[in-house]
Amino acid sequence: MARRGEAEGRQLFLRAAAPLHQVRVSASELVSDSGQRLDRRWLAWHFVNYVHLERNSRATPADELLWPAPADYPDELSDDLARDLPADQTQPIYLRVTVPPTATAGRYRGTVTVQSAEGSEVLPLELTVSRAPAPGPERFAFVYWYSWDEACKQFGVARNSAAGWRVLEHLAAMMKVYHQNSVVIPWHLISAWQRPDGGLQIDWTDFDRYLEVMRRAGVDRLFCLAHVGSRTTQDWLCPTMAAHRLEMRRLDTLETVHVSTLDLLPAVEQHVVELGLLDRFAVHVADEPIAENLESYRQLSTEVRRRAPRLRRIDAIHVPQLDGSLEIWVPQTNYLEKWLTGFQAAQKAGNELWFYVAWVPQGAHTNRMIDSTAIKPRLLHWLNALYGTTGYLHWALNHWHIPLTSLESPGDQYICWPSRRFVANSSLRYEAERDGMEEAELLAELGRAGTPAEQSHGMVSDFTHYRRSWEELEQARRQLLAELEQRQR
Structure with missing residues (x-):
């Protein structure tokens, strides 16, 4: 079952006793x-590629893995138009139907031909x-940092060529x-020079x-200026954070100088106001403050507020003691679970509350590792609706230069793949996240009261307890859609 304006995907599995050549769909x-009628252009298909992993995710126990490494794991949705298949090898094929927002409700039939x-x-x-009607405006913010x-x-x-801008589009x-x-x-989008008097001349x-x-693309709910600063060393436990310094030239001598990002913030704020985007703009202070550098982080955040008092501050965080230092709080899900009451109090005080994941938490937590079930990245987004948070952040859409072996957490580095025909190839995990976002919007639209389990028809009990059955997930989703249909009568 699919809702208008959304996509529905399924896999079929092809296996033959003899080799097949030029297989296509x-x-x-x-x-x-x-x-x-739904035209065939609304249906897409992809061979599913396997990725070989020598080692499993380092923080995921055996009972949370699909199967132990070394092994091959399905993930990438290939851009191949046809391929040869050897005998006695199973080839998954991912089928996706996107339902137009104007489609008429009902049961549709057709055929898929494997040639x-x-x-x-x-x-x-x-x-x-x-x-059920097509979804309205999205309730949740969703950001992937990307390259x-x-x-x-x-x-x-x-990047700065005409073709590079088309890639961005x-x-x-x-x-x-x-x-x-x-x-x-x-920050590199802000072209600045230092004047002889020490002021800045900026080309926007x-x-x-x-x-x-x-x-133009509709990716405009929130624009987040990249981090003003960071830890002063590469040590995770580094106790100090400081603003970055940007390289630029003096207008009079053309010599190279380095200027603090803090010095650019007043001009950024003023320009954002002139663009009429103040309500859709925020600035990152420094990534992932922890107890060891909390005081230094707070000092840097205070200086950011002094330089740009009208810009909201947003950061991924590991600590809850940030009253007055942030307007958009983004705790990692394990810390959100640990200090839920305190974070919800910050939300009630007027701050936005999102969540994020990275290479951790793993274990039973919902995340997007390649060697775990794709039900995890799907249910990850249900947490927004079930716990009243309003956004999701992850650092890596397409950091393909970082190997999957990084931090022994395959899948943290990217969720889409390099492509020969498209700007990127999707993955089973990315498709699962899209479905999960759509279901989170459905849950929020219904606004069901009660515990997470009561809201989700038993699918999600809390951050680490949820059903792993795709059949039960589909049943819960159908029940939620049926409730929405009933309300429209």
């Missing part, structure tokens, strides 16, 4: 019982479009499809163009 249009040089097989395809450079490298173009379009509605703004051309690309 095609689909018919889908026709409803009342004669309504090869040796023959073909026709399979039935059935889709029920729910009577514009990595996407450009796949096409051999420079395609990235933004992909973000929107997968419900990302907020984006980080790199690239900054404004970037905002316009994202706004």
Whole structure:
């Protein structure tokens, strides 16, 4: 069952006793019982690629893994149009139907044909479009930090070239499809020079163009200026944080100088006000403050507020003692669970409360590791609706230059893959996250009262206790859609 304006995916599995050559897939249009039609262009398919892992995620126990490494794990949705398949090897094929917002409710039928040089097989395809209306405006913020450079490298173009800007447009379009509605703004988009009097002359051309690309794509709920500062050493327990210094040139002598990011904040704030985007703008102070550097972080955040008093501050955090230092709190889910009451008190005091994951937490926590079930990244987003948080952050959409062996946590580094035909290839995990975001919106739309288990028809009891059955997930989702349908009558 699918809701109008959303996508529904399923896998079929192909296995043959003899080799197959030039295997490809095609689909018919889908026709409803009342004669309504969904054109075949609304259906996409992908071979699912396996990734080989020598070692499993370091913080995930054996009972939380799909299977032990070394082994192959399904993830990437390939951009291959056809491929040869050896005998006695199972090949998953991912099918996705995107339902137009204007589609008529009802049961649709069609066929999927798997063809090869040796023959073909026709399979039935059935889709029920729910009577529930298409979703309204998104309730939750969703941001992936990403690499514009990595996407450009796949096409051999420079980031600041005309082709590089087209790559950004395609990235933004992909973000929107997968419900990302907020984006980080790199400091390199602010072109500044130092005047002889020590003041700054700023060219906002690239900054404004970037905002316009994202706004046209609909990735414009929140613009987050990248971190003002960081730890002063590479040591995680480093007790001090300080503002970064940006390299620029003097206007009169052209000599290179280094200027604190703090010195640019007043101009950033003023420009954002002039653009009319103050209510959709925030600034990162420094990433992941912990108890060992909390005092230094608070001092830096205070200075950020002094330089730009109208800009909201946002950060991923590991500590709750941040009253007056942030307006958008983003605790890691294990810390959100640990100090839930305190974080909810901060939310009631007027702050926004999101959550994030990175290479941790693992174990029974919902995350997006390649060697865990994809039900985890799907249910991850249900937490927003079930706990009253309003956003999700992750640091890595497409950091392809970082190996999957990094921190022995395969999947933390990226959730989409390099592509030969597209700006990126999706993955089973990315598809699961899209479904989970849609279901979080459905849960919020219903506004069911009670415990997380009562709200979710038993799917999610708390942060680490949830059902692992895809059949039970589908049943819960159908029940939620049925409730929404009932309310429309």
